[in-house]
Amino acid sequence: MSTRFDRLPRLGVGLSGEFGSSAKGINVLELRAKRPDLVHFFEFGADLDRGLDEHVRMWAAEGLPTTYHFLDINLAESEDVDERWLSRTSARAREISAAWLCGDAGLWHFGARERGHQVLLPPVLCLDSAVETAENIVRIEELTGFAVLPENPPSVVYLGPLHILDYFAEVSNRSGCGLLLDCAHLAIFQHLRGLQPLAGLDGFPLDRVVEMHVAGGTVKELDGFSYVDDSHSPEPIPATWEIFEYVVERAPNLKAIVYECEYNDRARCIPTFERLNAAFPATPQPAVIAT
Amino acid sequence: MSHRTLERVFVRMLFDPAFVDAVYADAADALAGLDLTPAEVANIVETDRRAWGHDPLRRLRTLRTLFDEFKASSTMVMAATRSMTALDAFFSGREFHAAVQHRGSLAGAFAAFLERIRVERAIDEPLLCDVLRLEAMMARCRRALEAAAMPAEGVAARTAAIGAGAGLNRTVAFAAGHAVGRFDANVVEAVNAVEKYLFEVGLMPAVALCDDAPRLGGMPGAAGVPAYLLALPSGSAVSLMPVDEDYFQLLDAFSGGARRLGDAFRGVKGVSREDLLTMAESLVEGGVLEIVSPR
Numbered sequence: 001m002s003t004r005f006d007r008l009p010r011l012g013v014g015l016s017g018e019f020g021s022s023a024k025g026i027n028v029l030e031l032r033a034k035r036p037d038l039v040h041f042f043e044f045g046a047d048l049d050r051g052l053d054e055h056v057r058m059w060a061a062e063g064l065p066t067t068y069h070f071l072d073i074n075l076a077e078s079e080d081v082d083e084r085w086l087s088r089t090s091a092r093a094r095e096i097s098a099a100w101l102c103g104d105a106g107l108w109h110f111g112a113r114e115r116g117h118q119v120l121l122p123p124v125l126c127l128d129s130a131v132e133t134a135e136n137i138v139r140i141e142e143l144t145g146f147a148v149l150p151e152n153p154p155s156v157v158y159l160g161p162l163h164i165l166d167y168f169a170e171v172s173n174r175s176g177c178g179l180l181l182d183c184a185h186l187a188i189f190q191h192l193r194g195l196q197p198l199a200g201l202d203g204f205p206l207d208r209v210v211e212m213h214v215a216g217g218t219v220k221e222l223d224g225f226s227y228v229d230d231s232h233s234p235e236p237i238p239a240t241w242e243i244f245e246y247v248v249e250r251a252p253n254l255k256a257i258v259y260e261c262e263y264n265d266r267a268r269c270i271p272t273f274e275r276l277n278a279a280f281p282a283t284p285q286p287a288v289i290a291t
Numbered sequence: 292m293s294h295r296t297l298e299r300v301f302v303r304m305l306f307d308p309a310f311v312d313a314v315y316a317d318a319a320d321a322l323a324g325l326d327l328t329p330a331e332v333a334n335i336v337e338t339d340r341r342a343w344g345h346d347p348l349r350r351l352r353t354l355r356t357l358f359d360e361f362k363a364s365s366t367m368v369m370a371a372t373r374s375m376t377a378l379d380a381f382f383s384g385r386e387f388h389a390a391v392q393h394r395g396s397l398a399g400a401f402a403a404f405l406e407r408i409r410v411e412r413a414i415d416e417p418l419l420c421d422v423l424r425l426e427a428m429m430a431r432c433r434r435a436l437e438a439a440a441m442p443a444e445g446v447a448a449r450t451a452a453i454g455a456g457a458g459l460n461r462t463v464a465f466a467a468g469h470a471v472g473r474f475d476a477n478v479v480e481a482v483n484a485v486e487k488y489l490f491e492v493g494l495m496p497a498v499a500l501c502d503d504a505p506r507l508g509g510m511p512g513a514a515g516v517p518a519y520l521l522a523l524p525s526g527s528a529v530s531l532m533p534v535d536e537d538y539f540q541l542l543d544a545f546s547g548g549a550r551r552l553g554d555a556f557r558g559v560k561g562v563s564r565e566d567l568l569t570m571a572e573s574l575v576e577g578g579v580l581e582i583v584s585p586r
Contacts, residue, residue, distance in 0.1 A: 048437075076298075084438070110302045111394045112434070116356025119349075121301060124294040156345045159301055159334050160294070192342075225341035 003253060005178055005210055008147060009099055011065050011256040012040035012282025013273065016213075018071070018262070019046065022055035025263040029058060038273040040282045041065035043258045044096065045103075047072035048088050049115050052096060060096035067211070067256065068098035068146075072113055075105040075150055076123040076133045080113065081140060090144035098146065099256075102180045102211060105133055105150035105171070122153045125160030125167045134174035141177070149210055151180035154188050154230040164189045165200040169208075178210035181247060184217050184260075187239035188228045191219075197239035198246055209251040214244055214276060215260035232260050234268040248279050293326045299392045300325065300335065304343050306350060306382045306391075311343045325392070350382050357381075357401045360430045363485040364405050364423040370507040371414040380408075396434065402427035417513040418481040421474045425482070425520065425531075428470050432522045432529045436468030458568065459556070462584040464549035468524040469579050471534065471542040476514035479531070484510050523579065537562045541570055542579070549583050 015028050022028050028042050044056040044066055060066055070089060074080040093101055107121040123129045137148045150171055152164050160167070164186070172179050190197050216233035217240065219226065228237065236244075248254065257280050261269045300322065304311050313321040318332050358365050365378060381387050381404045390400035405423055408414070488507050498504040519539035521532045534542070537559065544555035556567045574580040 077295075107298060107302070110299065110391050111396060112438075114397060114434070116353060116359075117397065119302065119305070121298070121305075124297050124301070126294050129294045157301065157305075157338055157342045159297055159331075159338070161330070161334070220345075222345050223341050225339055225345075227342065227345060 003207075004147075004176065005208075005253040005255070008178070008210060008253075008255050009065065010282070010284070011067070011099060013038065013257045013259065013276045013280060014041035014043050014065075014067070015039050016043045016045065016069070016258050016260040016262050017056065018044065018069075019050040019053045021262045022053070026261065026266050026269065028055060028262075031266060032059075032064070035270070035273070038270070038277055041067065041099075041256065043067045043069050043102075043256075044098075045069040045071050046089075046092060047108075048085060048113070052092055056096055066096045066098050067258075068093035068096065068101050070101060070103035072108050073103065073140075074107050074109065075103075075136050076107070076129050078132060078136055078139075081136050085113070086140065086143050090146065093144070093146060100147040100149055100178075100210075101140070101144065102149035103151055104153035104182075105168075106153035106155075120153055120155075122155045122158050122164070123160075123167070125158055125162040125164060127162070127170065129160070130162075130167050130170040131174060134171045134177075137171065137175040137177045141175075147178060147210075149178045149180040151182050151213065152185050152189070154182070154185040156188075156192065156227045158189060158192065163193075163200045165204045169203070169205050172205055172208045177208075178253070179205075179208045180211040180213065181209050181243075182213035182215075183243040183247070184213065184215040184228075184230060184236060184240045186243050187237060188217065188230060190239065191226070191228050197242040201243070201246060206247060206251045207253055209247060209254055211256040211258065212244065212247060212251075212254065213258045213260055214240060214272070216264075232263065234261055234264045234272065236272065245279070254280065293328055293331060296325050296327055296392075297331045297335075299394075300327070302391050303388055304335070305346070306353070306387070308344055309383045310388070311340065315340055350379055353397075354378060354381070357398065360398055360433070361401060361405060361423070361426045362489065363482040364402075364419060364426050366485045366489060366507060367416050367419045367422060367481075367510075368405055368408055368414065371416055371419075372408075372412060377408060377412075398430045398434070399427070402430065416510070418475055418478060418511065421478045422481050422485075424472060425474055425478055428472050429522050429529050429531075432468045432470050432524075436524050436527070436529065439467035458571075459551070459553035461552050461582050462549050463545065463552050463555070463571065463575070463580050464583050465542075465545050466578050466581040468522070468529060470522045471539055471546065472520055472522075473517050473539060473543070474520055476516045476518040477511040478518060479520075480511045521579070537566075538570060538574075541567060542574070545580065 017028055032039050042059045073085055104120055106123055107119055109117040140148050152168055168179055187197055190199055214236055216231060216235045217237045218229045218231040218233055220229050257276050259272055259276055315336060318336050381401060384404050386400040386404040390397055409419055491505055492498055519534045519536060521534045522529050523532060540559040544558050552571055559567060
């Protein structure tokens with residue numbers, strides 16, 4: 001049975017980046033040149049303020065795939081989805097031939113869009129917010145022509161009665177959108193709620209998962225309060241791997257996996273890139289038929 | 292829409308431990324007047340209290356961004372109070388909380404906070420008030436410029452000739468990113484003096500640890516005569532240009548918003564109507580003003 005996700009390309013494993021990250025951290029072009037088997041696309045995190053950088057432009061100019069990860073839209077606030085954001089974001093995403101738009105569905109700023117608010121907050125996990133987020137995704141998809149994949153954001157506090165997986169299932173159910181499941185962020189949520197890593201995944205629409213993120217985390221303690229910091233260090237915590245292994249086997253429309261590690265030493269990231277590529281090759285491997 | 296209210300309370304609690312204390316001590320009192328359901332209030336206070344303080348540098352990072360736009364006034368306040376806490380108190384102030392809860396501008400709230408500090412602490416720095424007004428004006432212009440969806444096209448469509456006679460009935464306003472103000476003539480010199488100081492200490496920030504660290508000095512006194520400054524877009528930024536008093540008078544007539552040209556002219560003293568019309572024509576042609584209604 002064909003789905004709306006069939007038209008989205010399979011990208012394989014990619015590297016995350018943002019404005020200037022290839023100059024300060026892992027240079028995506030150099031990594032691709034040295035290990036073309038590891039990095040198949042570049043997910044560029046951008047906002048209107050900073051825009052694109054030379055590295056993502058060079059990457060796109062070589063005809064290599066990209067995705068556009070927004071860093072400046074509050075998907076749960078209808079007034080934030082304004083004409084200026086829509087037109088400029090879609091223009092930039094088209095400039096790099098992005099396969100789709102994606103990003104954390106939360107608050108990147110409070111009040112009108114301004115720089116430096118230093119927040120990325122999750123939405124309030126309730127039905128009203130899920131409805132508003134779904135409506136905004138439909139609007140962005142209609143007005144930009146891009147598929148939009150909302151991502152479960154990280155936090156140390158989550159408010160609202162729903163499990164975060166139920167919230168995003170509701171968003172997808174109402175909007176028809178695909179989903180970006182950040183395995184590290186889900187591990188953070190489960191840790192905070194005292195739940196097992198896979199809790200809630202049995203009722204989650206895994207057929208809607210188009211992209212996954214994997215990143216390192218750091219378990220921290222504050223006056224005895226234990227939480228996982230979304231540190232993007234090289235090594236994912238075990239719960240992140242457990243979630244990843246479970247979902248990668250069960251997500252029929254999975255197209256892309258991003259390893260968020262761009263500010264680390266490249267050599268330390270290679271083993272995880274290799275593991276991800278083994279689990280999710282850029283082109284599907286033919287099944288081995290026993291004789 | 293109480294989830295919106297809850298989201299904003301969430302932000303306030305992340306930034307302000309004093310507010311966290313107040314909410315946990317008496318949620319009904321601390322959250323009075325907000326459209327939160329009992330379940331939402333319970334949800335807040337059932338959250339592990341320690342979680343709110345997990346990012347001790349959040350305030351400083353945000354302050355750093357605000358400082359970028361209010362460099363001179365913030366530095367003058369810090370020099371006068373010798374206190375980092377004086378600025379950090381912004382996040383426990385009514386201006387911050389109101390801006391977050393009512394979706395206002397954080398930069399605008401910070402400007403209001405600095406002005407309150409200046410008055411409450413009776414800071415004896417003659418140019419601080421003008422420096423703050425200047426930085427606040429430029430911050431507003433940056434936001435207006437950014438908010439204009441297509442500024443270049445918008446200006447091009449609205450620079451038609453005003454026309455004599457009937458032109459007086461046209462409604463005119465500042466184009467996005469423009470504003471004008473009357474300041475002490477030494478205001479720019481004061482800003483420059485602060486920037487020079489910041490450059491010098493920025494060469495080696497560890498000097499902040501030293502008793503003999505450079506202090507903000509050489510600040511000019513008030514000149515006692517006015518300078519009229521026009522803020523205007525310069526690329527994606529905002530710059531300043533001095534204007535003559537007659538231009539200031541005409542432009543300032545639009546500081547409160549769009550007006551009929553004829554009404555604006557009435558407030559300008561000592562300039563003929565013909566000259567005012569010529570001035571208005573040139574300001575519209577230059578993209579400083581724009582016609583917002585055809586007749």
